[in-house]
Amino acid sequence: METLPFKYLGVPLSSRKLSIHQCLPLVERITNRIKCWTSKLLSYSGRLQLIKSILFEMQTYWGHVFIIPKKIIQLVNAVCRIFLWTGNYNPSKRALIAWERICMPTSARGLNVISFEWWNKAAICKMMWAIHMKKDALWIKWIHAMYIKKEDFTVMQTPRQASWLVKKIFDIRDWYKKIETVANMDKFCVIHKMYTLSRPQYLKVEWKALTLGNGIPRHNFVLWLALNHRLTTVNRLAKWGIQVDQDCIGTWLEEVAWMSKRARSGRAQNNILVFLFAAVTYQVWTERNMRRFQGKEKEAERKIRDIVLQIQIKGQQNAKWKKRLEQLNSFP
Numbered sequence: 001m002e003t004l005p006f007k008y009l010g011v012p013l014s015s016r017k018l019s020i021h022q023c024l025p026l027v028e029r030i031t032n033r034i035k036c037w038t039s040k041l042l043s044y045s046g047r048l049q050l051i052k053s054i055l056f057e058m059q060t061y062w063g064h065v066f067i068i069p070k071k072i073i074q075l076v077n078a079v080c081r082i083f084l085w086t087g088n089y090n091p092s093k094r095a096l097i098a099w100e101r102i103c104m105p106t107s108a109r110g111l112n113v114i115s116f117e118w119w120n121k122a123a124i125c126k127m128m129w130a131i132h133m134k135k136d137a138l139w140i141k142w143i144h145a146m147y148i149k150k151e152d153f154t155v156m157q158t159p160r161q162a163s164w165l166v167k168k169i170f171d172i173r174d175w176y177k178k179i180e181t182v183a184n185m186d187k188f189c190v191i192h193k194m195y196t197l198s199r200p201q202y203l204k205v206e207w208k209a210l211t212l213g214n215g216i217p218r219h220n221f222v223l224w225l226a227l228n229h230r231l232t233t234v235n236r237l238a239k240w241g242i243q244v245d246q247d248c249i250g251t252w253l254e255e256v257a258w259m260s261k262r263a264r265s266g267r268a269q270n271n272i273l274v275f276l277f278a279a280v281t282y283q284v285w286t287e288r289n290m291r292r293f294q295g296k297e298k299e300a301e302r303k304i305r306d307i308v309l310q311i312q313i314k315g316q317q318n319a320k321w322k323k324r325l326e327q328l329n330s331f332p
Helices: 020-034 043-063 068-088 116-133 137-148 164-177 191-198 217-239 244-262 268-294 300-316 319-328
Strands: 006-008 010-011
Touching: 010 020, 020 043, 020 068, 043 068, 043 116, 043 217, 068 116, 116 137, 116 164, 116 191, 217 268, 244 268, 268 300, 300 319
Parallel strands: none
Antiparallel strands: 006 010
């Protein structure tokens, strides 16, 4: 028989606290997966989708079993951050938006990327609840026989002779009880709902619907960037006491507020306006980057043609848009 630590089903088993060295294979697996992708051909929105659907799932397999060390969580977040903003895995400090904000809900200026640290806690809470309620599993019977015995699990002290992982499962009861809406240990919601309830209550923004419209994903992502950067700049200047042209700021904020109201509507005309708003923002953003970093420029007429072509293609997929787009058919 092998001695601890050893691997079982791809994860290390140890009676002591997992070391950073033991968890490095998780970071290496994520990095190796990024190496396999032709990431340079992907837009920001494409990389974001890969992070949500693939890289996060690679983390949860570990997160449902162990308390992941904070250093490993920081390394995983760094790899995902670098991949999102650079399309690569080489170390880089380039980041247009802080990772903490990206993990915020879409209603609070974020991109709703799951925070691995908070998800790990929610998953361990499910193990804690299973010890309390589900006594049919063999490992749960062993914990009851060794540590709980006939005591009340909800109020008993954490057993000192238990392993590090068992102690952490007992200790997480206090974190679980702080969430008043699910403080009843007789019931447990799914991990995702537990994660949502445990997150801080962020201030909501009114332009959420703008970035979740029917537009092209890369357009919506760039619009999200523009909204965050613009509002962040305004907030910083106000904090530093710097006076800015209020008419300029008011015009932008008023336009965003005007478009946000229409984004919440289901009318075809309003949906087209939101699509155009995101498309124009994207074209301006790409033109700025081209002039600043490549010293090139593109004619405004060509950009307008691109927008018209994109909206016509989108209109062919939506019957409600066709009547509203007839006026664009005469475009030369």
